[in-house]
Amino acid sequence: MSEQIGNLTFGIIKPDAVRAGKTGGVIKRIIEGGFKLRGMKLIHMTHEEAQGFYAVHKERPFFGELTQFMSSAPCVVLALEKDGAVKAWRDLMGATDPAKADEGTIRKEFATSIGENAVHGSDSEENARIEISYFFSQLELV
Ligand code: ADP
Numbered sequence: 610m611s612e613q614i615g616n617l618t619f620g621i622i623k624p625d626a627v628r629a630g631k632t633g634g635v636i637k638r639i640i641e642g643g644f645k646l647r648g649m650k651l652i653h654m655t656h657e658e659a660q661g662f663y664a665v666h667k668e669r670p671f672f673g674e675l676t677q678f679m680s681s682a683p684c685v686v687l688a689l690e691k692d693g694a695v696k697a698w699r700d701l702m703g704a705t706d707p708a709k710a711d712e713g714t715i716r717k718e719f720a721t722s723i724g725e726n727a728v729h730g731s732d733s734e735e736n737a738r739i740e741i742s743y744f745f746s747q748l749e750l751v
């Protein structure tokens with residue numbers, strides 16, 4: 610994986626979007642956006658797993674709310690490939706707060722609030738590598 614990491618990013622279709630039946634709609638946007646799916650699975654995180662994933666945010670006031678939400682229902686974890694994948698996926702997702710997200714972004718179309726904002730995306734190549742490894746084994750990446 611290491612030789613191609615610049616072309617990979619990590620994404621999550623969050624519990625709000627899965628619960629609302631938007632999984633297919635989000636996947637359609639990802640494929641139409643030119644991403645190749647390298648890994649994909651439906652999981653239901655424990656609270657401890659969500660706390661581990663978002664450990665970087667543990668001092669933030671919304672950490673409890675965020676980790677409860679992320680472990681409240683199933684989500685879909687994704688390893689996505691495209692040239693410049695980290696930026697391309699964040700551009701397609703849109704701003705964290707859907708009220709500030711550009712037209713045509715996934716968060717503009719599917720997110721309901723700054724907390725329940727439909728999708729996650731890595732913010733750097735280093736974090737993409739860490740986040741893919743948190744959820745996927747080598748055998749699960751095609
Ligand atoms: P992003 O997901 O766009 O990278 P952050 O890394 O800043 O955004 O935050 C991680 C997640 O924490 C957000 O996607 C959102 O679900 C939640 N979050 C961020 N800011 C807030 C907030 N002010 N109130 C509630 N939840 C928030």
Ligand code: MG
Pocket residue numbers: 730732
């Ligand atoms: Mg972030």
